Amino acid sequence: MNKETIIFGIYPVLEAIKSNKYIDKLFIQKGIESQKIEEIISLSQPNGVSINFVPIEKLDQLSRANHQGIVAIISPIGFSNFENLVEETLSKDKSPLFLVLDQISDVRNFGAIIRTAECTGVDAIIIQKKGGAPVSGDTVKTSAGAIFKVPICKVDHIKDAIFYLKGSGVNVIGATEKASKSLFEVDFKAPTAIVLGSEGKGITKSLFNLLDEQAALPMLGEINSLNVSVACGAFLYEVIRQRR
Template sequence: MKNETTIFGIRAIIEAIKSNETIDKVFVQKGLKGELFQEFEALLRSEGINSSYVPVEKLNRLSKGGNHQGAVANISPIEFHDIDDLVINVIESGKTPLFLLLDQLSDVRNFGAIVRTAECTGVSGIIIQKKGGAPINGDTIKTSAGAIFKIPICKVDHIKDAVFHMQSSGIKVIAATEKANDFIYDVSFKEPCAIIMGSEGKGINPSVLKVVDEQAKLPILGEIESLNVSVACGAFLYEAVRQRS
């Protein structure tokens, strides 16, 4: 059964995957056993589908009382783009690339707000990680004000894959991090570049920070040490717009 972008029941989800539905995330009940579950778990692994093990109470909420059989899946309302094709198309268009990389951003409303700002600032595309990030659901669509349908989004196995892809394509990668020495006003966004924003709690993965080209931070004048990630992302993107105008 489907409820908006939600499907529940192990057999139903297996059939959806085999029918090439774009599954964004699967929530699985902790402690499930049996042959059907083992087949299901193996399929999720082989297809590289983002999944989380959760208490049955969460599944009851997600399925709104439906017979979920221990599994609920979000079917993505969008088709994801191939990163190779997207980068090539943007470069060939003649526009100066401006990509946004999101390192395991987990809050759907932050994600939606960032997508909305990205569309307004002419971002060429957004790259997210297959696992660990916020699902694309009704809240994402609502918070993005429909921008989720207007900007290309790609999924990669790891954000470092996207970093290396950008660099090999002549695109500078800039990490937004409070650990940086330079402020955003000291960094050039005029050439082809990609901006990385980290997750709400942990920021950008240290292994990712090691491979970026530059790091930049926003000045913080108050006592609170950091901004909401969607607000910080907006500041970075509009600095890029300012420099390019």
């Protein structure tokens, strides 16, 4: 992790929050008792910060200095309000396109997906507050700066985001090798959200019943899956092909 993206110690973290720095994740020592840390938590929760209670060994890995039981990961960007952004996008005179990332954990994949999303006109990327790759300096680098051009929304649960998108008239399509239908058989002209699962497990099982459709890429070789960022590119360019 880039040293420039982390701060540690109770007062530096508190001052960063009060100075409106964008905090992506907080790592707090399990069982620690501190009024100042309680204040940090209360100030962070309304801003959608991911708060993780971890063993002290995890904090020692993040910072070899005297962290005082708390380490914060600074985000280089601000995050958009999910519901407001969806409504604003739907009000425009174009068919919207959203990406929903279900626990993408590799920073390089995350950055590559953002870069492709910007190149293909994605209106917003939706991620979960906990469990995914951090928005860090490495993300910025891999995205080639595209992260500053594509709105990113953080939600408590991907499931709730999918419910909201469906209720707003958006077709939610899962990109999965388990699908019997090819992506070339899916109509992407309507308002669409494409769900991409994690590198190891794919789309979370509990989300499958919420999807309007599932689609797969044709695989002609012996390896039965693609890197998630590569698959993302194939899906997004099929959307462009259909909409042009």
